[in-house]
Amino acid sequence: MTQRIRIYQQGTPAVLHHETFELESPSREQVVIRHEAIGVNFVDTMFRDGTFKVPLPFSMGVEAAGTVEAVGSRVQHLKVGDRVGYFFSFGAYADRRVIDASALIKLPDDISSEQAAGLLSKGLTAWALVRQVHGVQAGETLVVHGASGGVGSLLARWAKSLGATVIATVGSAGKARIVEGWGLDHVLRSDEPDLAARIKAVNGGRGVDVVYDLVGRQTLDASISALRDGGDLVHVGNASGSVAADTALLAARGIRYAQPSTPQYVNPQNQDRAASELFERFREGALGHLELTRYRLEEAALAHEAMAARKHVGSIVLMP
Template sequence: MQQQRVRIYENGAPSVMKYETSAAIAGGPGNGQVKLVHEAIGVNFVDTLFRSGAFGVSLPFDMGVEGAGVVESVGDGVQGWKSGDRAAYFFTPGAYSNMRLIDAGVLVKLPDDIASDVAASLLTKGLTAWMLIKRVHVVKPGDIVLVHGAAGGVGSLVAQWAKSLGATVIATVGSPSKAQGVRNRGIDHVLVTDDPEFLETVNAITGGRGVDAVYEFVGKATFALSAAVLRSGGTLAHVGNASGAPAADDKAGLPGRGIRYVQPATSQYVGERSSLDEASTDVFAAYRAGVFGTIEPTRYALSDVVRAHEDIASRSLVGPAILIP
């Protein structure tokens, strides 16, 4: 079987992605590697940043950072893995392919009850959510947190997980059409960011004390609101800029109010084997407990990857998306 992959030779719109046949893995896995046959591939917002050039990468670049599948063969020096084992991984470029060679050290063993489509929908986003609510701001009962972009893949997980830990969650969406979907996931306070009474509504929910933490996935369009609703001494976790980078003036008043402003990266918190195992175990346990509800990704054929990115750009997706080889 030949490798089918998605590669970019230039940065730009979704159309720059090329679905092509490659003989790059014909030699089989090298030392420390396994050959993994993908069953499902995660589509993440960061993929669009690599493709567009917002995050610089060396070209040509093999697209995709997350996948799940079955180990076909193992190379020399690999311990703990054998043919037939199920595995998933996050943030390792080259995922947009039907099969690949990959360092065994980055793989997470999939429990029997975690399907590959769930793993590809959940692992990267779930690890990011874990970082945010278990490390960046440790959510505890009685906290009030604001989650921007709560209809998105990571935002929805953060909102649901924080609520399960006893927090009052205020979720925001970009349009009224997305609000009901977030409410259906059990979030009581769902606001549209351009609501002219946004600040008054948040003030009423918090009793005037402000929120303890804001999880900021949107950036320019919501950052001023984030700063306005945070209590002094709170945490502003700035994870994404779906609407563009915020203006410098929006950040200017944060230090004077003792606000902890952080821009965390998931790899900083799960870069070690022990932390990756702990975090992935927690994510799968939360899924089993029903914290995230039913994972129902939007599915695209691997060859239809351009449409998947176009749908992300139009912000028409609600929840995760995966590619099926």
């Protein structure tokens, strides 16, 4: 029997239900994958806790990597034994699953399933943020709030590799010590007072060009205050709680406000190109060492608790 994590109601991590089920056969344009590693993303907690309403019961997870076990009759670009990954398809918290072949990205031989499950969703989000939402240019100064997390860690280092001055903020002294070793320009604590003033101080008293805010409630006011007039505010996540920006204030200052989602910018037409660039940046070391925290599939609730506590660095993966 196949294992999966489903929810029958939205709520705390306790609603994550581990169960067995009979896997269906793939249609003509689908494949069966045996998962080898499953990515845990902040958006998963939002589907679980009710931030986003979903039809119940709901099969959890959006990202995983593994090996193709069976192929539908119309699938031409994949065969049994191919190693593949994907970054946004519901039902990833399972040891095996059926999935549309168009969602899959072939993995290079030198990228493990664990690396792919830790990289694809977060790395393609970082690609979209630095290449599509705001094309980062050498000489710009930008802020990444939540720089120690899965997306933030990749985003901050990717932007630095493009020649930007990067000001990273993190939520604890322990995280600061880790991030300070990454070669970024400045690392600040987001839980200390007058964050906007401290950002401007390390930027010579000037507002910054771009802020990527992955934290939300705790940092959004500081994000707006730290920006120069005409800058870009990219509101990516709400790790500290959801909050709405004062759009009238942003408009008065000419600040462009974006709340992007990865599927807006990464799709079947460009996902292979985006993934290829992601893997190349990872190979050359621009994205640093991938920190992975591992839990068993049946420990999904513990993984969600760890993410809510914001104590981990890097990416969390479930191991079937």
